Amino acid sequence: MSDRDRERLFTSSPAPVVASFEELEAEPIIRREGSLYADAWRQLRRRPMFIISGVLIVILAVMAIWPGLFTRADPRACNLADSLLRPSSEHWFGTDVQGCDYYARTIWGARVSITIGVLVTACSTLIAVLLGSMAGYYGGWVDTVIARLTDIWFAIPTILGGIVILRSVFSTRGLLQVSLVLIVLGWPTMLRLVRSAVMATKEMDYVDAARALGVRNFRIIRRHILPNAVAPVIVYATITVGVIISAEAALSFLGVGLQLPAISWGLMISVAQNRILTAPHLLLFPGAFLSVTVFSFILMGDALRDALDPRLR
Amino acid sequence: MGRYLIRRLLQFIPVFFGATLLIFIMVWAIPGDPIAALAGDRVLPEQVVQQIRDRYNLDDPLIVQYGKYMGGVFQGDFGEDFRGRPVTDLLGQRLPITVRLALLAFGFEVVLGIIAGILAGVRKGGFVDNLVLISTLVVIAIPIFVLGFLAQLLLGVRFGWFPVSGVQHGLYSYLLPAMVLGSVSLAYIARLTRTSLIENLRADYVRTATAKGLSRRRVVGIHTFRNSMIPVVTFLAIDLGSLMGGAIITETIFNIPGLGRAVFEGVQRQEGTVVVGIVTFLVLVYMMANLLVDVLYAVLDPRIRYE
Amino acid sequence: MATTLSRDAVAGRPVDPAAPLLVVEDLHVEFRIEAGTVRAVNGLSYTLRRGETVAILGESGSGKSVSAQAVMGIIDSPPGFVTGGSVRFRGVELLDLSEADRRRVRGDRIAMIFQDALTALNPVFPVGWQIAEMFRMHRGVPRKEAREKAIELMERVKIPSARTRAGSYPHEFSGGMRQRVMIAMALSLDPEILIADEPTTALDVTVQAQIMALLAELQQQTGMGLILITHDLGVVAEVADQVVVMYAGREVEKGPSLPVYHRPAHPYTLGLMDSLPRRDVHTERLRPIKGSPPDLLAIPPGCPFRPRCPYARDICAAEEPPLAAVTSEHVSACHFWEEVSRERAGA
Numbered sequence: 001m002s003d004r005d006r007e008r009l010f011t012s013s014p015a016p017v018v019a020s021f022e023e024l025e026a027e028p029i030i031r032r033e034g035s036l037y038a039d040a041w042r043q044l045r046r047r048p049m050f051i052i053s054g055v056l057i058v059i060l061a062v063m064a065i066w067p068g069l070f071t072r073a074d075p076r077a078c079n080l081a082d083s084l085l086r087p088s089s090e091h092w093f094g095t096d097v098q099g100c101d102y103y104a105r106t107i108w109g110a111r112v113s114i115t116i117g118v119l120v121t122a123c124s125t126l127i128a129v130l131l132g133s134m135a136g137y138y139g140g141w142v143d144t145v146i147a148r149l150t151d152i153w154f155a156i157p158t159i160l161g162g163i164v165i166l167r168s169v170f171s172t173r174g175l176l177q178v179s180l181v182l183i184v185l186g187w188p189t190m191l192r193l194v195r196s197a198v199m200a201t202k203e204m205d206y207v208d209a210a211r212a213l214g215v216r217n218f219r220i221i222r223r224h225i226l227p228n229a230v231a232p233v234i235v236y237a238t239i240t241v242g243v244i245i246s247a248e249a250a251l252s253f254l255g256v257g258l259q260l261p262a263i264s265w266g267l268m269i270s271v272a273q274n275r276i277l278t279a280p281h282l283l284l285f286p287g288a289f290l291s292v293t294v295f296s297f298i299l300m301g302d303a304l305r306d307a308l309d310p311r312l313r
Numbered sequence: 314m315g316r317y318l319i320r321r322l323l324q325f326i327p328v329f330f331g332a333t334l335l336i337f338i339m340v341w342a343i344p345g346d347p348i349a350a351l352a353g354d355r356v357l358p359e360q361v362v363q364q365i366r367d368r369y370n371l372d373d374p375l376i377v378q379y380g381k382y383m384g385g386v387f388q389g390d391f392g393e394d395f396r397g398r399p400v401t402d403l404l405g406q407r408l409p410i411t412v413r414l415a416l417l418a419f420g421f422e423v424v425l426g427i428i429a430g431i432l433a434g435v436r437k438g439g440f441v442d443n444l445v446l447i448s449t450l451v452v453i454a455i456p457i458f459v460l461g462f463l464a465q466l467l468l469g470v471r472f473g474w475f476p477v478s479g480v481q482h483g484l485y486s487y488l489l490p491a492m493v494l495g496s497v498s499l500a501y502i503a504r505l506t507r508t509s510l511i512e513n514l515r516a517d518y519v520r521t522a523t524a525k526g527l528s529r530r531r532v533v534g535i536h537t538f539r540n541s542m543i544p545v546v547t548f549l550a551i552d553l554g555s556l557m558g559g560a561i562i563t564e565t566i567f568n569i570p571g572l573g574r575a576v577f578e579g580v581q582r583q584e585g586t587v588v589v590g591i592v593t594f595l596v597l598v599y600m601m602a603n604l605l606v607d608v609l610y611a612v613l614d615p616r617i618r619y620e
Numbered sequence: 621m622a623t624t625l626s627r628d629a630v631a632g633r634p635v636d637p638a639a640p641l642l643v644v645e646d647l648h649v650e651f652r653i654e655a656g657t658v659r660a661v662n663g664l665s666y667t668l669r670r671g672e673t674v675a676i677l678g679e680s681g682s683g684k685s686v687s688a689q690a691v692m693g694i695i696d697s698p699p700g701f702v703t704g705g706s707v708r709f710r711g712v713e714l715l716d717l718s719e720a721d722r723r724r725v726r727g728d729r730i731a732m733i734f735q736d737a738l739t740a741l742n743p744v745f746p747v748g749w750q751i752a753e754m755f756r757m758h759r760g761v762p763r764k765e766a767r768e769k770a771i772e773l774m775e776r777v778k779i780p781s782a783r784t785r786a787g788s789y790p791h792e793f794s795g796g797m798r799q800r801v802m803i804a805m806a807l808s809l810d811p812e813i814l815i816a817d818e819p820t821t822a823l824d825v826t827v828q829a830q831i832m833a834l835l836a837e838l839q840q841q842t843g844m845g846l847i848l849i850t851h852d853l854g855v856v857a858e859v860a861d862q863v864v865v866m867y868a869g870r871e872v873e874k875g876p877s878l879p880v881y882h883r884p885a886h887p888y889t890l891g892l893m894d895s896l897p898r899r900d901v902h903t904e905r906l907r908p909i910k911g912s913p914p915d916l917l918a919i920p921p922g923c924p925f926r927p928r929c930p931y932a933r934d935i936c937a938a939e940e941p942p943l944a945a946v947t948s949e950h951v952s953a954c955h956f957w958e959e960v961s962r963e964r965a966g967a
Contacts, residue, residue, distance in 0.1 A: 151324070152331030155600050159558030160592045161336075167580060167588050168340040168351050246456045250562060253458050255580045269458060273566070276462055277470060287459035295454030302450070517739035523694045524734075525805070526727030527757055539744045615789040616743055 040307035047307070053300035060293055064114035067107045075104040075263055087281055094281045096271070105263055106285045112175060112264040113293060117245040120182040125237050127183070128190035133221050133229070135191070136198025146191070153188040158247055159254075161185045166256040178257050182244055193236055197229035231308040235301050242297030249290055265290040317617070321607050329600060333386070336596065337379050340589050341369065351585025352395070361395055365586070368393060386597075391590035400590035403575055411560055411571035417487050418495035418556065426499040427545065430506025434541075435533060437511050445507065449500035457559050461493045461566040478568035490567040494559045498552050505548055509541040516540070543614045550606030557595045627812070630729065631721035636711025641845045642668040642691070642730075642813055647705035649683070649690050652698060658916045660686040662869040664705070666862065668813065671839065673846040675860035675877065677853065677892070681913050683869040684849045688815045691847070692732050693722040709813070728758050731806035735818040737798035741790040747801045748774070748786025754808040773804040777834060796827035800834065807838060814839075815847040820855070832859060853892050857881045865889050868914050868924040871943070875950030885952035885961040887929045893964075923955070931956045 044050045063070055078100035087094040087102075094102050135146040162181055170177045201207065202225060210220050249266030251257030253273075258264045260271075265286040272282030341347045348357065348365055357365075365371070369392070370378045385391075391400040433445035452460070468489060469477035475489035476482045513519065514537055522536045523529075561573035568574070572591055579588040611617050628635055649661035661683040668674045678684040689695045690702050693714065707714045709730065714722060734740035742750060751773055752766035761769065767786065774782035777800040790798055799819060806814055816835065820828035836859060839846055848860060856863050856877055863880045865873040865888065873886035884890045891909035911928035914920065923929070926936040935955055943951040946961060954960055 148327060148331070151328045152335060155328050155332035155603075156335065156596055157554030157558055157599060159561065160554070160595055160599075163561075163576065163580070164336055164589055164592050165339050167353075168347065168585055242454070249456055250458060250558070254561065254565070254577060266456075266458075269462070273462070276466055280466060283459070283462050283466075287456075287462070291455040291459055294456065295451065298454055299450060517734060517736065518742040520694060521732075521734060521740045521802075522742065524692055524726055524732040525754060525757070526723050526725070527753070528723065531757065536742050536745075540742070543744075614744060616791050 043307040050303035056296035063110040071104045075108045109265040117241040120244045123183045124186040127187040132191040132194030136195040150188045201228040235305040239301030242294040353583035407572045417491035422495035422499040426502025429503040434507040434510030452500040494563040550603045630712040639711030643708045645706040648703045656917045668845040671843045672861040675848045675856040675863045678866035682866040730813040731811035732815040733802045736822045737802045777804045817849045872953045885946045885957040
């Protein structure tokens with residue numbers, strides 16, 4: 001599902017976390033050497049969840065960059081005479097209404113999904129880190145303004161906001177327009193995450209020490225505070241890639257996302273929807289690819305969180 | 314409690330106006346011709362364009378436009394379509410259907426989600442736990458429209474257990490769409506309940522409850538449950554937003570003539586003002602529901618009332 | 621109800637009238653975690669009599685809290701397991717009881733209070749409700765009546781305006797008042813034993829004294845036995861009859877509290893004394909114990925205290941010292957206990 005609000009789940013729950021007596025007692029005795037990341041990496045290498053999702057993501061990335069490695073067929077070279085063929089040895093995934101090779105189109109569909117997923121996540125993370133660290137570090141009116149703006153943004157669910165903006169602002173909608181809208185709607189959750197992480201770190205003694213030594217604010221944020229917010233941001237960003245891909249597909253499906261002749265899984269399913277009884281393969285293949293892609297990123301995020309958030313181990 | 318509510322209401326006001334203003338600006342104040350954008354590929358007759366300009370006060374300064382627009386919203390006026398029919402009429406017809414679908418989905422996800430979460434959480438690492446973790450991850454990963462079509466194809470067409478589309482079979486017709494609509498939230502609720510329960514089971518007060526000589530059932534069912542539900546309730550508020558997004562997709566797939574389907578039809582028929590009107594209405598409902606859940610949250614967690 | 625109210629049986633088994641209130645013998649507790657097996661308690665024995673106080677003294681990780689949880693039967697299992705020994709309550713072996721029977725003992729006959737009452741009380745229920753729950757669940761007392769009893773108890777532990785405060789939530793109380801609520805809850809069913817796990821650690825010094833005084837007063841009134849888990853040697857000297865000093869899961873020194881306090885026979889106890897500011901002994905400065913407790917997953921052979929011990933010699937690395945009798949009641953697990961106890965002889 002595509003709603004960014006769901007992503008709040010992947011941040012820590014608001015319930016108070018209290019270590020038990022036994023943990024309080026046991027902790028100093030059994031603590032092992034090694035940093036969080038070294039420890040996390042040791043953990044990850046043994047996790048099937050991480051390995052499976054990692055392999056899938058690598059395959060998808062290769063598919064997005066060099067689709068030619070997977071298919072020789074041209075996704076746009078279509079022959080109307082071959083319209084709606086069932087899967088066969090010649091056309092592995094069959095053909096669509098236009099008679100295009102569906103396997104080639106499905107492979108090429110990875111490019112749009114991965115591009116939008118990564119682009120949107122990168123940009124909204126950048127915005128969130130900039131604004132979030134400012135809000136968290138400076139506090140005061142800077143924080144108030146940014147926090148209130150975030151509240152307002154939060155009141156508009158992604159799909160609803162996406163429909164309004166895409167429907168009423170752009171007359172043609174390509175990859176850039178859809179990405180832009182998802183960026184505009186996508187930054188607030190991450191911002192809250194960065195803001196609270198920065199606020200927590202700001203209270204640490206070594207930050208006070210740095211400030212007392214006259215280190216400039218920008219440098220304190222960059223060198224001392226942000227590194228501590230990295231772990232939750234990595235986890236959350238990974239999951240966001242999956243969520244954004246799903247959101248793009250949903251918008252394209254609803255007819256407010258990408259437009260033909262773009263090749264996108266959401267669009268393919270949208271076109272297929274009137275024929276699912278006669279030609280279910282038109283739904284199943286892009287649906288399966290889309291699901292596996294989203295699954296990989298969410299699974300990866302889950303694995304990373306398990307490794308980076310020792311609390312839930 | 315009273316002070317908490319007042320503060321919450323005060324915070325609500327800027328969010329309310331901010332969010333509506335945001336939508337308003339997106340629709341009417343982005344450079345370019347808003348009417349042309351709303352009409353999409355259609356070319357509207359000059360007369361219709363003028364009618365819209367008058368209707369939405371496009372010749373006034375922006376802030377006056379917004380003021381008049383909000384004045385209308387407060388009186389239940391969400392604009393009209395290109396033929397001059399008010400969106401409110403559409404809301405009146407379609408809303409009850411969507412409410413029925415949403416309530417059904419909501420009940421389904423809350424009840425099953427919490428049960429699954431508890432079963433998984435009390436035996437962390439057990440068979441049920443792994444089953445819940447994996448199946449919920451799969452459900453979360455499958456986009457709702459893929460899931461919807463799959464359910465329609467398998468459970469509706471292939472097995473014939475449920476009506477395939479439409480609402481001719483009364484409440485029964487809503488069952489499958491509601492399950493699809495609620496499925497993703499169900500997965501999230503199950504996971505959240507599980508995590509929250511596991512966290513709370515480690516809390517000191519659980520040890521105290523055990524030391525009091527209470528049964529395991531009471532420790533989990535009364536002491537831990539209430540605490541574990543706090544994040545779940547917060548989630549429910551957020552979740553209403555995705556329930557609305559999901560309703561648009563689900564109603565489209567199952568051909569249910571609710572508000573969501575109306576949004577989709579508005580998009581298809583290039584009725585921009587209808588789409589904007591309904592979505593604005595949905596955003597308002599979402600904000601109100603959030604406010605309500607905030608109150609429920611305070612009831613559940615006494616600490617929040619004094620923050 | 622009659623059987624639970626009768627104090628002459630424990631979970632249906634008759635008590636031995638001659639037996640002491642509680643006898644813990646050679647108790648062993650292990651935690652089996654991913655990284656290995658932690659022997660949290662390794663052969664602990666003590667006897668608690670009616671109206672007496674046994675203090676279990678040690679640092680974090682010494683096993684003192686775990687041993688109390690084992691007596692209560694509230695160790696999370698897995699990973700925790702009681703692997704050996706005996707816990708006899710008035711002659712009845714608790715470790716042999718079914719979980720259902722142990723539950724009837726918990727709270728009713730043996731109660732426990734914890735270090736941080738803020739986290740130990742349930743945040744979402746009013747304190748009166750939490751106290752009343754004891755009567756409702758163990759005695760089947762109706763809701764209203766249980767509430768009245770809860771208010772009485774709150775008055776008994778000297779919480780001002782108890783009637784109105786009964787409806788308040790834990791976070792609305794000060795630390796000291798919260799601990800009073802904990803105590804009221806623990807004492808609601810007149811338990812014969814109260815285990816207090818660092819009851820004052822989270823409190824201000826003045827409040828600490830008030831809570832300890834309250835506990836002493838209540839003990840006087842009820843004649844209950846008190847097991848006091850603490851790292852504070854000062855508290856021990858004031859209230860305990862017997863003291864057990866634990867280090868790395870082992871008992872290293874044990875005896876009546878005055879001899880142990882005035883003439884410790886184990887270097888660890890001596891170290892604890894030196895790290896305390898004292899009025900009765902004039903010392904130039906405080907000397908904290910050097911080093912830190914051993915990794916319980918990899919306890920070196922020999923004496924576990926050896927790496928931090930100023931008296932350590934070769935034998936300490938080779939042989940774990942047995943408990944040597946300093947007097948008939950006072951024992952020390954040190955090869956050089958005589959040398960150590962001379963340290964304070966002149967003082």
